[in-house]
Amino acid sequence: MRLIQYLLVSIFLTGAAWAQETSEPTADERTSTGGATTLEDILARQRGETVDNSYRSENTGQGNAEGLLGQLGTRGVASDSDVYRALRYGSADVTVSSHGPADSVLIQDGGMWWLTFRTGPLREYGTYIVAGMLGIILLFFLIRGKIRIDGEKTGRTVTRFNGFERFGHWLFAGSFLILGVTGLLTLYGRDFLIPVFGKEGFAALAQGCKWLHNNLAWAFMLGLIIVTVNWIAHNIPNRVDLKWLAAGGGLFTKNSHPPAKKFNAGQKIIFWACILLGVSISLSGLSLLFPFEMPLFAKTFQIANATGIPQMMGLNLPEQMSPQEEMQYAQVWHVMVAYVFIAIIVAHIYLGSVGMEGAFDAMGTGEVEEQWAREHHSLWLEEVQEKEAGKTATSPAE
Template identity: 85%
Template sequence: MRLIQYLLISMFLTGFAWAQDSSDAQGTPDRATTGGATTLEDILARQRGEKVDNSYRSENTGQGNVEGLMGQFGTRGVTSDSDVYRALRYGSADVTVSSKGPAASVLIQDGGMWWLNFRTGPLREYGTYIIAGMLAVIVLFFLLRGKIRIDGERTGRTVTRFNSFERFGHWLFAGSFLVLGLTGLLTLYGRDFMIPLFGKEGFAVIAQGCKWLHNNLAWSFMLGLVIVTVNWIAHNIPNRTDLKWLAAGGGLFTKGSHPPAKKFNAGQKVIFWACILLGVSISLSGLSLLFPFEMPLFAKTFSIVNSTGIPQMFGLNLPVQMSPQEEMQYAQVWHVMVAYVFIAIIIAHIYLGSVGMEGAFDAMGTGEVEEQWAREHHSLWLAEVQDKEAGKTTASPAE
């Protein structure tokens, strides 16, 4: 037994010393014994999730061998299959294809796996937290505050809050967004619960329908975004009244508190500008996805951001050279990230505009709101409307 113990200890110490000697002072494995190929240390490092320097592969694609380059795709070429694979993987191969599309010559897209792993992993996980967190906040708010009622006595008179064109723009924007959000979520999560219910063929039909709706209703969404912006941007410029509204919490947390507000209060202005900024951003990334390889957005954007020095402060250096496929992957990831935030904001907006506040839905339902509701939630706007009506009734007719 002692002999066996001595042998095991000796083997362990010998292996440890060999592992130490196989790396240089900077921790780079010595590939002399493998002819420059991958070592055991490279494999173990990848298994541990550590970043491995691939320069020994990307810079060793057989490009210095002219004779090899001439015959690398022939049956008698002297370049090894490994060299050919590396040249294809790292984009240094001389590739000729019949299709002349911008991405046709990229036969192997080396960055595809990070996108797939991020899309099916952290992107969905944290996106789910965002939506579930907003739903939890709304439920908690409802339990603590309840439905926001009209405190004063109803007058029986109504005031025109939004005309028909304003309501058309709103519902075009909102309705298309709801369908886009639903079809997008089905695309992300559908296979998890729909394949067990409908099978793969059934899910394929549903997924294809979601794709068609998502692609085509995007135009309605963008048109609605333009109409909403034109209609209401002048009413959503921040002013001092908004500070008073914010200081009082909008009266949302205290019964009987009704801070003054114009046509849009500070909370509605926050939602408006969030919809505009997120709407423009998600539209740009959506257009990039609708027209593949025609609208690259991220390489130029990352170059500008890098020039500010901000990424370097956090130890980052954003890539500025991307293949067409990488551009599409970044566009898809950004599209989904913005969508998660957008959906969470709209969920809160839907709650307050419907079951969360008495009389609020009438503003977009019929366009007419109870006068007392307007007095409590938009007193300054109501005063402006009444002054205009009073001016019309007192003006003498032209003779």
């Protein structure tokens, strides 16, 4: 009988707890707390459910003065909780001694979505992008192997890139690699490096990463300009690129070498991706470096809303932003572009080094094996040889 009694009591308590957990807070329950947090709100947060905060954001003591007369506290007719809510949701009349553009924003509640998105979906899907590219490269290597020079090497070399071209490339590439590493350490460091180095060790590392990231951005932008000026004329698409793409660039079959000029269609795609992503990530980076002088997203959203496209997609893009919100949007966009950029550059590094025989020489010494040039850039090699033949023909005989 005692066992049965215990079972009945357990079932009763479980049912009561279940009923309490599944119940929504009613207006009466909210009123009974004076508009404050209810037990159901607390339980819902513990279960990881979304709680409607309108009872806070709409209850900041503004317009409730008559009901509070005679109950004056340390904040006049508004309680301490009312003042906190008004500060949190931006309805407080704040006066500060300093006059910076963001000094009057004491609490920015909107920053919570940024923190949640930055440490959640942004990192998760960004990791999938980079890991996915690494997986594709590994699969390609296992199936295709290293792309080697098919014909017999001649022992002669052809100048592919001069010193200034290589300088611009390595300035752009080297600064990007350091920016990528320091950015990833900043993004993932709290979770993975604090257990290794401790909080003080990670703080020193994070400070160093921040300094490098901010200052090497200028080298990256200079390299971007040099690369653009050097090669934009050679990367205009043409009909030859369509033939190259139709043949898959010869990457998937041996002894297949579609004709190409100085840059083939694949290299042109990477070039334009680097230019567009480089400009975008530079602009968002400048916005982060100078948030009060160079806000980008409020103006961008105004232009986007004017087209009507966001509304068709059910989006309501904000057109008025505090400096903090501008920085949050800029940081999210900066990281999104960086993930795509890193994935593309990883593929480029593979094909330009271990993935293709002779490819690294183009940027290493600037000289490439003549047979390599004939197989991968035959039209460009013909142009070079014609120019050399013309120079020989016009030079005076000894």
